[in-house]
Amino acid sequence: MMEDEKMMSKKKPTYPVSGKLDAYLEEYNRKIEIPIFYEDLLRFAGSVAVYDAEGEDTLWVRVYYSDSEREEIDLSLKKVYSILHSDGSDRIFQYLNVDAVDYCTFGNSKPFRIKVRNILNDNFTYFYIKKTDASRIYGLELEHMLSPYNLNFLVHKDTLIEEHIAGIPGDVFIKDMLPNCTESEKSQLAKEFVKFNERCMIRLLGDMRSYNYVIMPVHDFDHVVYKIRAIDFDQQSFEGKLKVYFPQFFKENFVMVEMVQKKLLQDSVDQYKIEERSIVAKRILSSGNRLKKLRNACKTDIISKEENVNLLKEQIYELVLDKDFRQCNTMGEILDLALNFVRRNYENVSMRQIIEKKFDVQ
Incomplete structure (x- = not known):
């Protein structure tokens, strides 16, 4: 039996992190200070649509920032990458380039997708910056423990950092x-x-x-x-x-x-x-x-x-x-x-x- 999306609510609210959940995140090293917040990335100066290889609109837009903010944002995003995937130090910054910051207005989470490239070999990866939502955090943790796959994510106040799932x-x-x-x-x-x-x-x-x-x-x-x-x-x-x-x-x-x-x-x-x-x-x-x-x-x-x-x-x-x-x-x-x-x-x-x-x- 198949049903359509009418069985879904039109809009899901965002729920704050409770004291118990916050303590849990602290205990299991999910809570960590990061140098940039979701709201910081919303200060983009403009955007262009992102199309796929067949010329179809992906519903993502590539955003760009003023010269006065771009350098600081790039440095902060490299720091986030280092915290998420390495030891958090700045030793690898010289080998990293932030190739793109994309923003999606489709759905509830409205994430930013960050593309980071290693300039030595052109290997690249993505990570996502979203607004913190308690139900999403529970979902991530349950996936980490009850599915065959581990998940890497970080939370700091109203900002959620998620690794890319290939x-x-x-x-x-x-x-x-x-x-x-x-x-x-x-x-x-x-x-x-x-x-x-x-x-x-x-x-x-x-x-x-x-x-x-x-x-x-x-x-x-x-x-x-x-x-x-x-x-x-x-x-x-x-x-x-x-x-x-x-x-x-x-x-x-x-x-x-x-x-x-x-x-x-x-x-x-x-x-x-x-x-x-x-x-x-x-x-x-x-x-x-x-x-x-x-x-x-x-x-x-x-x-x-x-x-x-x-x-x-x-x-x-x-x-x-x-x-x-x-x-x-x-x-x-x-x-x-x-x-x-x-x-x-x-x-x-x-x-x-x-x-x-x-x-x-x-």
Whole structure:
């Protein structure tokens, strides 16, 4: 079943960092002083549109600054790069050049994308500067602990620095590359989409439309293995409709859903779901105090609207028939219960068949 984006809120508010979350960021070295703020980059003097190789508007604009500010901004951005990717010293500044500062007005986060190049070998990388949002921070941390991928990011007051996640944007891959994949590669992609779909649902990461995740081809001996990785964490535990947390229900992913239906038997789909739940449960068990502290901070935090909390807890109750969900007052409490549900049922092997029934959305 496919639905359109009407199930998404038109505008998601930005939520401040609470005292508990701030203490968590301090403890785990996510909070650090940086020499430039998001608001500083908004002082650009002008901009030009950025087009892709086919001449299509990317919805990004390349901004430029007055001569009086450019030197200071460049130096500050090099410092941020050094903090994010090196030891924070200025020894590497002489080898770095800030090639571009791009700004995106599309979506909620309105990020700046910084392109930094090593002038000795022309290798370059990106990082992003965004406004701090508590729900996005929870999303980044949960991705770091519960997905197969580590994430590097920093927070300082109202500014969030994120490393670039490399990969082919899902919408680009679906349009330009998927038609040329072999049947074997399509089967493997179908498997990965099932597991990605399950992982997003378990940790309540919403809005995984095709342009909010990337597909990464990994060459393994004589074949290519594809992995799917989220790149936008703006919709962590915000929306009230449960289907928002399933990538399969977005029309932008219809081709991927269709491929799953064609390439995989239902028994295989069920098995891949169980595999992913088991992997996430193992990560929950091995995460120790770090995940517990994050969940404790989230349980008392306000990262969504009251009506969204009430709707989501009722829809999850209808799915799993666990009355504890009806007692939740925050999105953090719902998330905490959902993760406990996955962990408990993984530990109780005799409950496997019940897990399958409870987590399957009709």
